[in-house]
Amino acid sequence: MNNDIKDNKYKKIKNYMRPEFVQLFKTNTNRTSWFILAILSSTLLAVMFSETMLLPAIPEIMKDFNIPYNTAIWVFSAYLIVAAVMTPISGRLSDIYGKKKILLALLIIYTAGIIAGGFTNSISTLLISRIVQGVGLAAVPVAFSILRDVFPVKKLSIAIGVFSSAYSAGSVLGLLFGASIIQSFGWHSTFFLIAPVAAIVTTIIAMFVPSSKAQQQSSPIIDDFNKKKKNNKVDIKGGIFLSVTITAFLIGLTLLETGGISNSALVLSSFGISSLSLGIFIAIEKKTKFPLIDLTMIKHKIILPSYILLILTGITMFLIYPTIVQLVRTPQPIGFGGNAIDAGNVQLPFMITFLVFATISSFIINRFGNIKPAIIGGIFVIIGTSGLFIFHSTTIEVSINLVLMGVGLSLTNIIGWNILVSSSPKEYTGISVGVGALLFFLGMAIGPALSGIYIQMNQSIIEGIDGLFPSKESFNMIFLTAGILSIGSLINLFILKKNSSLIAKVNNN
Numbered sequence: 001m002n003n004d005i006k007d008n009k010y011k012k013i014k015n016y017m018r019p020e021f022v023q024l025f026k027t028n029t030n031r032t033s034w035f036i037l038a039i040l041s042s043t044l045l046a047v048m049f050s051e052t053m054l055l056p057a058i059p060e061i062m063k064d065f066n067i068p069y070n071t072a073i074w075v076f077s078a079y080l081i082v083a084a085v086m087t088p089i090s091g092r093l094s095d096i097y098g099k100k101k102i103l104l105a106l107l108i109i110y111t112a113g114i115i116a117g118g119f120t121n122s123i124s125t126l127l128i129s130r131i132v133q134g135v136g137l138a139a140v141p142v143a144f145s146i147l148r149d150v151f152p153v154k155k156l157s158i159a160i161g162v163f164s165s166a167y168s169a170g171s172v173l174g175l176l177f178g179a180s181i182i183q184s185f186g187w188h189s190t191f192f193l194i195a196p197v198a199a200i201v202t203t204i205i206a207m208f209v210p211s212s213k214a215q216q217q218s219s220p221i222i223d224d225f226n227k228k229k230k231n232n233k234v235d236i237k238g239g240i241f242l243s244v245t246i247t248a249f250l251i252g253l254t255l256l257e258t259g260g261i262s263n264s265a266l267v268l269s270s271f272g273i274s275s276l277s278l279g280i281f282i283a284i285e286k287k288t289k290f291p292l293i294d295l296t297m298i299k300h301k302i303i304l305p306s307y308i309l310l311i312l313t314g315i316t317m318f319l320i321y322p323t324i325v326q327l328v329r330t331p332q333p334i335g336f337g338g339n340a341i342d343a344g345n346v347q348l349p350f351m352i353t354f355l356v357f358a359t360i361s362s363f364i365i366n367r368f369g370n371i372k373p374a375i376i377g378g379i380f381v382i383i384g385t386s387g388l389f390i391f392h393s394t395t396i397e398v399s400i401n402l403v404l405m406g407v408g409l410s411l412t413n414i415i416g417w418n419i420l421v422s423s424s425p426k427e428y429t430g431i432s433v434g435v436g437a438l439l440f441f442l443g444m445a446i447g448p449a450l451s452g453i454y455i456q457m458n459q460s461i462i463e464g465i466d467g468l469f470p471s472k473e474s475f476n477m478i479f480l481t482a483g484i485l486s487i488g489s490l491i492n493l494f495i496l497k498k499n500s501s502l503i504a505k506v507n508n509n
Contacts, residue, residue, distance in 0.1 A: 033150045036209050037159050040143040041166040043107065043201050047137065048167050050114070050194040052174025055325075057187035064187075065123040077445065078127050081250050082134030084441040085243045088293055090138035091433060092235070094145055100211040103142045107202040110136020114198055118191035129191075137441075141433040144421050146209065160418045161362025165355055172351040178344070235288055241281040242293075246442070248274035253449035293435055301499045303432060305492050306420040310436050312489045313413050314443020315450070316381065316482050320388070320405065321347070322448045323478045324398065326455065330469050331462050336395055349399045353406030361414040370415050371497045377411025378490035380404050385486050389479035412489060419496070454478050 054075070062072045094102040113132030120126040143163065151159045181189055252270030285291040297303055328336045328343040336342065364373045384405030391397040420436045458474035 032208075033155075033159075036150050037147065037162055039201065039204050039209060040146065041163050043143065043166075043198075043205075044140060044163065045166040045170040045173075046194055046197045046201065047110075047140075048170025049174045050170075050190055052171045053178030053181060053190040053193075054187065055174075055178070057182050057190065060182065060187050061123075061126070065126075067123050072123075074127060075130055076448075077250065079130045079134040079137070080441055080445045081247050082131050083137040084246050084250075084438050084445065085239075086135050086138035087141050087437040087441065088242065088435050089239050091141050091145070091435070091437075094142045098211055099142050099146050099149070100205070100209055103139050103146065103209075104202060104206055106136050106139040106142065107198065107205065110139065111195060111198040111202060114191050114195045118188050118195065120188075138437070141437040144417070144433045144437075148421055150210075156418070156422055158362035158366065160421060161358060161360075161365070161414050164414050164417060165358035167358070169355050172348065172355055180341075235284070235291055238281055238284045238288065238291060238293070241277050241284060244277040245274050245281055246438075248277060250442075250445050250449075253446060297432060298435070300423075302419060302423040302496070305496045305499070306416050306423070307436055307439050308492050309412060309416040309489060309496070310420070311439040311443040312485055312492065313409060313416060314440040315447045316385070316443075316485045316489070317409055317413075318444045318447030319451050319478060319482050319485070320385075320402075320447075323451045323475065324402070326451075326470055327392065327398070327475055328395070331465055334460065334462065334469055334472055338395075342395075346395050346399055347402065350402035350406040353403045354410045357407050357410035358414055361411050362418075364411070365415060365418060370419055371493070373411050374415040375490065375493050375497065377408040377415070378486065378493050380408030381412065381486040382408075382483060382490060384408060385479060385483040389476060389483055392475065392479065408486075412493070450481065451478055454481075 058072050058075070061067075061075060090102055090106060110133055113129050113134075113136060116132065117126065117129035120129055144160070147159045147163060148156065178190070181193070248270045252267050252274060255267045255270060282295070285293055285295050298307070324347055325343045326335070328338040328346050331337045336346075338346075361373065381404075384401045384403075384407075387401035387404060388398065391401065417433075417436070421433060454474045454477045455470040458471040458477065459468040460471035462469055
């Protein structure tokens, strides 16, 4: 009985994807399409530029507000929690009310949060501004959906590659200029620098990016589809319990990272609340007529492995990223005894490599397809993480292994997004990509938490220097975990290869 219901549901989806319906959404890759891509990419570039610049400012924020490290990390944790919660909600709203309208609303919220961040004078107001900015970060999956509308399938991988490379471009610029800007003008300057850029980009999107309605023409198929969309409602109950699930889970990880055994009761309570809320959320989604997340899509043979690939990529990237900072900043003989600028210089080759290969990966995909380059990328990640585990005694060794990781992660990340965007049913692209972004953000949050747990469990004393520092064992465990995760990603890629015929079938439709 359930299989019949699912078959009927996908028959309806297929009906809306008939040639005459799809033709109304297809846009030639003319100058306007590339211009739209440039605008959307600049949005992501500005966001990542701001985030990377803010990272070295944590010591200054701790000093200005007289707060400990476990409070200061919420400057990033609060941002990621809200972003993770809002991504599927924004995707659902964009599917119902229009992608451009929701994108503009989110960017306006983000700009307001950026401006507020520049005027903060306490940790509480800074956290509030970061929460508002986290809402705006949910614009990323909506932008992916717009790219699906303005680019045909054959050019979509190029568009996704360029858009995703803006992530690395922003990070590169942030590493190059962030520490110097903060040192010369203070950490508030990072917000004041980005605010006018965000406002300008938002204005340009309002003026030049076409709305979905403008791309449609009147037809019985379109009228019927729009009538069904108007009857849709936002799943408020599901959104509440999804928020509780993610928030409680990430709070539990944060407590585990910063409190250890002393907070064991709170950690168990947080994970228990998260598990209970997840069960309630699943029950709600199964019963409601208009679910926030279509659970049947999660079981899809292409979409589910893509989700797993994205979360594993997010964990691996952000497990390594803060660890390298700790390794460089830790005094000798355990670490390299460098400063914030030294940490940026060690990671800069990784960011540049990621940027270059993220940009050219779309052309590689067009030439060789999705699966083979992704598997090669997965192998590079394993080589890089294994190299870090064995060789990390000098900055040169670390940088070389990070470059190998950059090659692999750029391919697996771009291809994961490309498969997800191109394989999702068009009318559900927003929510599907939103779930993918949610999982990627979860990976981003889980990675640093795992790193912190290993460092908390394995600390050592350096003779002549006060305080506790990460031990060599903690770095070894972190790099070993990254290697295990990269093996898991490669196994998942082989699962995608097994379904490659299905992927080709979807992309040709």
